[in-house]
Amino acid sequence: MGLEHLANALTLTNLALALFGVVAGTVIGSIPGLSATMAVAVLVPITFSMAPASALILLGAIYTGAIYGGAYSAILLNTPGTPSAIGTTFDGYPMAKRGDGDLAVAIACFASVFGGIVGALALLLLAPPLSSVALAFGPVEYLWLSIFGLSLIASLSTGNVLKGLAGGALGMLLSCVGVAEISADIRLTFGVSPMIGGIEVVGALIGLYCIPVLIDLVATPERHLKVEQGVRAVRVREAALIAWRSRLNLLRSSVIGTVIGILPGAGGSVAGLVAYSEAKRTARPDQKFGDGEPDGIMATESANNATVGGGFIPTLVLGIPGTPPDAVILGALLVQGVRTGPTLFDGGGSIVYTFIFGLFIATILMLPTGLLIGRYAYKTIVTIPKTILVPAVGFMTIIGTFAIRNSVSDVIIMIVLGSVGWVLSRFGFAASPIVLGLILGPIAEQGFVQAWIIGDATGNLAGMFFGRPISLAIIAFTILSLVYPVIQSRRAKRTLATQANLND
Amino acid sequence: MLKLKSVKTFVFASTVSLAAATGALAFPDKPIDYIIPFGPGGESDISARFQQPYFKEKFGQDLVVSYKPGGGGAVGWAQLNSMTADGYTIMGVNLPHIVIQPAQKDVGYTTDDINTFYMFHYTPDAIVVTADSPYQSLDDLIADAKANPGSVTMSGSGKATANHLAQIRFDKLADIKTTYVPFKGTGASTTANLGKQVKAQWGYTTVGAAQGDAVRMLAVAMEERHPLFPDVPTFKELGYDMVGGAYRGMAAPKDTPPETIKALSDAFGAINADEAFRKQMLDGGFAMLDVDSAGMADFMKARKEEYLQAATEAGLLN
Secondary structure, eight states: OHHHHHHHHHHHHHHHHHHHHHHHHHHHHHSTTOOHHHHHHHHHHHHTTSOHHHHHHHHHHHHHHHHHHHHHHHHHHSOOSSGGGHHHHHHHHHHHHTTOHHHHHHHHHHHHHHHHHHHHHHHHHHHHHHHHHHHHOOHHHHHHHHHHHHHHHHHHSTTOHHHHHHHHHHHHHHHTSEEOTTTOOEESOTTOGGGGGOOOHHHHHIIIIIHHHHHHHHHOOSOSSOOOOSOOOOSHHHHHHHHHHTHHHHHHHHHHHHHHHHOTTOOHHHHHHHHHHHHHHTOOTTOOTTSSOHHHHHHHHHHHHHHHHHHHHHHHHTSOOSSHHHHHHHHHHHHHTOOOSHHHHHTSHHHHHHHHHHHHHHHHHHHHHHHHHHHHHHHHHHHSOHHHHHHHHHHHHHHHHHHHHTOHHHHHHHHHHHHHHHHHHHTTOOHHHHHHHHHHHHHHHHHHHHHHHHHHHTTOHHHHHHSOHHHHHHHHHHHHHHHHHHHHHHHHHHHHHHHHHHHO | OHHHHHHHHHHHHHHHHHHHHHHHHTOOSSOEEEEESSOTTSHHHHHHHHHHHHHHHHHSSOEEEEEOOOGGGHHHHHHHTTSOOSSSEEEEEEETHHHHHHHHSOOSOOGGGOEEEEEEEEEEEEEEEETTOSOOSHHHHHHHHHHSTTOOEEEEESSSSHHHHHHHHHHHHHTOOOEEEEESHHHHHHHHHHTTSSSEEEEEHHHHHHHGGGEEEEEEOSSSOOTTOTTSOBTTTTTOOOOOEEEEEEEEOTTSOHHHHHHHHHHHHHHHHOHHHHHHHHHTTOEEEEEOTTTHHHHHHHHHHHHHHHHHHTTOOO
């Protein structure tokens, strides 16, 4: 009887914690600069006094909420709230521009919940076997994976590949600033000591995406987002219908997200980009990715939420954090005296299974709360006058950038990058290739250097780079996604030509 | 006029000293900011998280851990002395980082700039292999390296770090040539070892504790065996004079009053003396160290000489 009461109380507490975590996480994630990592890190001390399972549920709920919350600012302000939402800006913002922001937010919510559930299912059913994926990826695989991600630049900048590549190169150059991650060289700081820390990715994201939007808001007389006149039906049903029609895309993107989440060297941003790239490659001819295509949002949002469950797989099974927030959670677990590893699933399974169940609850709770907060966020952004919106968002960008590592120089770098980004956008250089270079450049560099050292030491450089099955598969996908659009457009031309001939 | 001004100055000065005095009496009377100059999840973060609940329990105030990553810690340390010097801002400090970094190039601080007031533990260097590795003992690894110079690849965290210095030192002691592969942090280096991307890992005893049966340690760089691993020999036992690892402690801005430094040193000394804390740390694979503010100068001097000599011989300093 006593035990039963205890169990009930525990469940109620956990439910409340999951609800609180999701709401808090969504709000924090929607503010650019306040990332999932930070939200989790701040709350760790509170969890010391909790039971390990409850602590895990709270932290997991905040994490999953924050990853979803990043979509709001991506869609409504063209600024990814967290790096995971970079790909969401590609189609989310164009949708919001043409007056479909509410639909985009609802689609993002369905996709996030779906991805979150797929990731949690993998964690529940397949964690120990899937953890071997984390170990199968060596330096070369990370090199080729990041090159696959970079190949997205070519397909993102249709009609302007040269400018896209230039942007990507600029991003990679920017990523070299500061102390090199593995060789410890100091590069491109020009003797300025704060530059040793390099260019912070989240700060750069805020600058490159948000500052141009703010400048345009001030420079143009139009409203921020187009608003349809008249009363509009709730668009939840419409969003659900679109999501159901794209269930294949959702499933594929969620699986991609889960697998990439397992890789300790990748993370939500890479997962979203790879899923986007695959969704684009397999799209129907009438779909215009980058122009407000719902499938684009679904790909990134389902993939990035799937990384939550995926990232917990190496964290819990191998004791190797899959993503930065997982690293914080792993630390909290150690303080609680919970040892990770395969035995956690076998022996002390109750904690793990309570947690995974809690993650499911949190993910499902994200549906009602996400739709509710999303509608509120949309209404606020749409109805708020520009004179308030611009200073409010401007203020948030500065606070957010500063908060990442309490650094004023990061704020200066953010503003400079933003201004440069705005000028470049006038000349047709988009922000995304620069950001891709900035994020993927270091992964590629580390992978290349490590693979070279190992290949050189074992006297098999060619075999190192081109002789490993996973590498070859990634190379094949890269070539496919580079060549496929060319073939497709040729075929379309040929069909057009045949039709023209027939008409003659 | 002049008189009024001096009265004002006097009043102001006495208010300040009064505040300082009461502050010293009740220190700490508000939460202390504990900045870790790295990202979350590493040994620095985890050991700080271990201290957190004990600080709250003993002194009734929160120890608020935050992160300021960048430049392998250099960004944080370069800014330490410009932070408020009232004892309520402290920062994690790591060796050999604060010796090697400023010796290599201008990183915005010097070793002597860092006012370290307590060193509370170290993670002893250890050679880690997977459970199914052909290397059963240190001799196996040495034999392979002697037979195939350079082909034994060993992962480690970063370049010119504790792991890297250990690799250089051991290669010299055992007269072998291994290949060091730097990774981004211990987590990535462990992943590479577990995934057999490399043949062995230069890690710490903490890796052995975290990975349990999945790995085997060939030797640890301690004076005596670690209580958690009674079966793992020390390098000394095997005839290699190697004791050391990565040392961690806390520093305060340079202008922090000496009595506050003393209070901080005593506070963290009290945590270190707590049996429950020591046990938790040892169970995590850490090795305890008790160097307080009084003994810091000697300790730092010895470490500085040791690291600078090793780094110079290895050609890491130009």
